[in-house]
Amino acid sequence: MIKKYKIYFYLFVFALLITNVSFVSAEERVNMTYLYKGTMNDYKTYIEKTKDSVNVILPNLFNISSTGTVDLTYVIDKQFVDDMHKKGIKVIPYISNHWDRELARKALLNYEVYIKELVKIVSDYNLDGVNIDIENLIVEDKDNFVRFTKHLRESLSSGKTLSVAIAANPSDSKIGWVGSYDYKELDKYVDTFIVMTYDQSYYGSKPGPVAGYHFVENSIKTILKYSTPDKVILGVPFYGRYWNIDEKVGGSAIINASVKNVANAFHAKKYYDEYNRTPYLKFNVNKIQATYNVSGKKFTAGSYLMYYENDKSLKEKLILVEKYNLKGSASWALSQEDTSIWNNYKNWLNARYYNDTxxxxxxxxxxxxxxxxxxxxxxxxxxxxxxxxxxxxxxxxxxxxxxxxxxxxxxxxxxxxxxxxxxxxxxxxxxxxxxxxxxxxxxxxxxxxxxxxxxxxxxxxxxxxxxxxxxxxxxxxxxxxxxxxxxxxxxxxxxxxxxxxxxxxxxxxxxxxxxxxxxxxxx
Structure with a gap:
């Protein structure tokens, strides 16, 4: 009768005769996590706390030596790799330059030697692939970075995964660090982009969220201009940052696992930034309390703002995985989280948002x-x-x-x-x-x-x-x-x-x- 309203809704309230169906996907989404600090035994302990939520780990094994060759962080424990495989967890170590631009450039220029060593290690220890997490390059390094990625893809045997961690780029900028990624070319060679949608605010910046909702969402929109959702992983932080607003410089990191203790110690007031969908604390530290230590750093006296992540803010971000039909999520870094997040993380990642539906x-x-x-x-x-x-x-x-x-x-x-x-x-x-x-x-x-x-x-x-x-x-x-x-x-x-x-x-x-x-x- 009214054609412009093409709405077909049959709400039979009396019986609600709709089949009871559980919309649980047959294939769970990928949930990666970075392992940065600790021994192999520590890693096992961290993984046990995830309650079977993680199916890919990205351990810190591959550094870059001063000569541009592979520098192993640890002696790789093959038994550790085998144990992970028995649990259904893939082991994909990441290459890191730890923000050292010149070190990264040595590996890019010495790519044939570096990649040859890397591929041999992957094969010898039955690793599942490589994650390239080379950061702080600039536009001038773009072509060399693509060449490195291309050669690594061609050198890895079939079945091995190649992923690249890329910086958050909410405005699709072409300059600075984010300008070092040629998304269109990289997309030809990688299986997965891990979008590091964090450090919106950083050490030296004005106070603000590490991963505000719109910053995160717009960064996802940027990479989807150049790649497909099934190749995109949403990276989320397990840490926050704090500022003494009486000082000129702030923004030191604090892991989520420490936030509750800080809040209790200083009787912090809790707030939620509705626009950025991020929690934060306000508290004061007096001269007597200024001995309080967080991650080796003492608080000085003053008034503080602390942004962090909690269940609510992380759930908001994980909903974006379903909204844009992404491959999954990755987190930086395991052991930094409030472990209660694992009570719900897997369900939220797989669009099971409530415990009563x-x-x-x-x-x-x-x-x-x-x-x-x-x-x-x-x-x-x-x-x-x-x-x-x-x-x-x-x-x-x-x-x-x-x-x-x-x-x-x-x-x-x-x-x-x-x-x-x-x-x-x-x-x-x-x-x-x-x-x-x-x-x-x-x-x-x-x-x-x-x-x-x-x-x-x-x-x-x-x-x-x-x-x-x-x-x-x-x-x-x-x-x-x-x-x-x-x-x-x-x-x-x-x-x-x-x-x-x-x-x-x-x-x-x-x-x-x-x-x-x-x-x-x-x-």
Whole structure:
């Protein structure tokens, strides 16, 4: 009837006769992690703590000598490699110049000798490939870097993986360190790009997040201009940085595993940067406390800002893997994390975002609206699909699906104060004529009803005047909501019940809203 609304949604609330399906992928995504410090025995201990979440390790084995040849960090333990293989874990050591540009250039110029040695070691110890993590080159080194990568690819036997770690490049810059990567040429030879989406803020920079959400997402968008999602790995940090704002220079690193102790020691106040989707602490250190040691560095007296990663911020980043259908994730570096992250990391990486939606009729819808950012969980770990949705929660969802970037504030509602979390969303929707209250009250905590949902969707989709024709036994043409219900029914957005009722006053669950939004947005 109304062709422009190609929306096919059959919401049978009475029975919800949708097959219970668990949307668990048959093939788990790749989860790599770097191993930087420690012995082989230490590495085994670190890996045990991951709860079988990791399937590729990138140990620090290959350095570059002063003559441009292979310098082994450790004597390789073949038994360690065999043990990892028995666990189903691939061992792909990384080449590092540890930020030394001239050392890297020696390897690039001496590439034939270096690669010959490297390939022999990979073969002798049954390693699964090589990760090139050569950093701090510049544009002038670009061609030599491609030549090195090409020759290594041609020299490695089939079945061995070649990956390149690349710097975050949110603006697709062609200068400086990020300019040393010829993405298009490198894509011809590598199996995987590991995008190091961190160090947005660094030692010497102004205070800020190590890996803000938009910095991370835009860096992914850059490499996808030159490669395909199945070759891209999202790199995430297991560390943060802190600044004494009373000093001119700051930004020293702190591992996530140490943050909780610092917060407790200094009674830090915890915050969450909603724009960058990153947690941070504020705390003061007095002269007496200035002996506190973090990673060998003492705090000086002053006022501190500390940015780090927690479950919430890491989950936000891992959702990007599903959003862009990436190959997987990599982390820097194992042993730096708060080990509680492994309780959920594998599930989040594989788009299993909540502990209470597996097998739900709405599981796939919930996943889609989570990835799109339209509807979040009740908390980080649960969605609570059977809970009813409040009016202010629904207002927030509608604000997001409308894609509003502006905030219009008028303060019309007496029960929505300026300090209320939903204040901006509710007032903006009122200004656009999308969602309204009753006189000067919005009733934000009240559960939203089916007829209120119908009215809001009618306004969102700019529905036309439709005379009431449906024959529900509990809806009459003189009801305020009849035209809204008629529109939503005629466009198959909402349906009634087998007993002939619509139940306009009934509340609606979070799972039903997830399905509704997924269908409206065509996701």
């Amino acid at each position: 597996n097998g739900s009729w709405a599981e796939e819808y919930i996943k889609k609206v989570t990835v799109s950012g339209y509807l979040n969980g009740s908390d980080i770990y649960s969605f609570k699909p059977d809970n009813y949705m409040t009016r202010e929660e629904f207002a927030t969802v509608i604000y997001r699906i409308q894609g509003y970037s502006d905030i219009i504030v008028n303060g019309i509602y007496k029960d929505v104060k300026e300090n209320r979390w939903s204040y901006n969303y509710i007032n903006t929707l009122y200004s656009y004529g999308i969602m309204q209250g009753n006189r000067n009250y919005f009733y934000p905590k009240k559960y939203i009803t089916r007829e209120e949902v119908a009215a809001t969707i009618y306004r969102v989709l700019k529905g036309n005047e439709t005379a009431y024709q449906s024959k529900f036994n509990d809806v009459t043409s003189d009801m305020w909501s009849s035209k809204y219900i008629e529109f939503c029914v005629s466009t198959s957005i909402l349906q009634g019940y087998p007993d002939g009722s619509f139940r306009p006053k009934d509340n609606i669950t979070r799972a039903e809203i997830a399905a509704l939004i997924a269908k409206i947005k065509g996701i």
